[in-house]
Amino acid sequence: xxxxxxxxxxxxxxxxxxxxxxxxxxxxxxxxxxxxxxxxxxxxxxxxxxxxxxxxxxxxxxxxxxxxxxxxxxxxxxxxxxxxxxxxxxxxxxxxxxxxxxxxxxxxxxxxxxxxxxxxxxxxxxxxxxxxxxxxxxxxxxxxxxxxxxxxxxxxxxxxxxxxxxxxxxxxxxxxxxxxxxxxxxxxxxxxxxxxxxxxxxxxxxxxxxxxxxxxxxxxxxxxxxxxxxxxxxxxxxxxxxxxxxxxxxxxxxxxxxxxxxxxxxxxxxxxxxxxxxxxxxx
Numbered sequence: 001x002x003x004x005x006x007x008x009x010x011x012x013x014x015x016x017x018x019x020x021x022x023x024x025x026x027x028x029x030x031x032x033x034x035x036x037x038x039x040x041x042x043x044x045x046x047x048x049x050x051x052x053x054x055x056x057x058x059x060x061x062x063x064x065x066x067x068x069x070x071x072x073x074x075x076x077x078x079x080x081x082x083x084x085x086x087x088x089x090x091x092x093x094x095x096x097x098x099x100x101x102x103x104x105x106x107x108x109x110x111x112x113x114x115x116x117x118x119x120x121x122x123x124x125x126x127x128x129x130x131x132x133x134x135x136x137x138x139x140x141x142x143x144x145x146x147x148x149x150x151x152x153x154x155x156x157x158x159x160x161x162x163x164x165x166x167x168x169x170x171x172x173x174x175x176x177x178x179x180x181x182x183x184x185x186x187x188x189x190x191x192x193x194x195x196x197x198x199x200x201x202x203x204x205x206x207x208x209x210x211x212x213x214x215x216x217x218x219x220x221x222x223x224x225x226x227x228x229x230x231x232x233x234x235x236x237x238x239x240x241x242x243x244x245x246x247x248x249x250x251x252x253x254x255x256x257x258x259x260x261x262x263x264x265x266x267x268x269x270x271x272x273x274x275x276x277x278x279x280x281x282x283x
Contacts, residue, residue, distance in 0.1 A: 005030035013091030015042025017190035021220035089118035097199015114158035136179035186237030
């Protein structure tokens with residue numbers, strides 16, 4: 001897709017973060033928008049901000065965990081637009097905590113939003129996209145879909161699955177002219193970590209240092225560039241590139257780092273438990 005002028009995009013997770021920046025970049029490029037988010041007020045504020053661009057903006061408040069609501073949203077978007085040329089599955093949530101303590105409901109919630117909803121939306125929009133010349137699909141996959149760490153197991157699982165889905169679509173439909181791109185940023189300065197569910201009520205979800213993070217504006221600009229060039233996969237931030245190469249050429253080093261970190265935590269936990277026992281005995 002070389003030009004966005006006069007095209008129409010269907011974008012999830014549009015009310016904040018990367019999604020909001022994508023909507024702004026697309027509108028400035030002349031692309032009409034179908035914006036989807038559970039935050040209806042955030043969508044209204046964004047629509048007001050986009051008004052001066054003159055593009056058509058349709059708002060669809062939708063909870064992506066509700067399959068019926070997702071289907072109704074897709075049907076409504078198709079009914080209200082003459083065409084859809086670009087699909088960006090951007091919405092995502094995170095959970096931080098020990099995997100063995102996660103409930104089935106927590107797994108279902110995260111996997112539905114991060115993986116099953118993108119699959120459903122893509123499946124329902126594919127017939128329309130395949131009829132459009134130079135159409136494109138973008139999945140916001142994350143470096144977490146290529147390299148895994150601890151305590152974000154469900155998030156990693158969803159993103160690994162989304163990368164597999166993206167690569168499958170590209171392999172199957174590239175011959176029919178459909179572009180498909182996986183965007184894999186490292187940490188980004190959004191509210192993903194602050195809004196993430198935590199398995200430990202007494203512990204805040206840790207956020208990466210700002211110097212490691214990309215801005216959502218940069219991710220949005222590079223995403224549009226990737227669409228224009230029909231990129232297969234785009235890594236964003238030096239951290240993402242470093243982790244990808246480390247896993248490619250020295251995966252054993254990742255094991256060393258994780259085991260060293262786990263060993264250190266275990267020692268601290270044992271020390272804390274010993275201190276508590278000593279305090280009880282002293283009392």
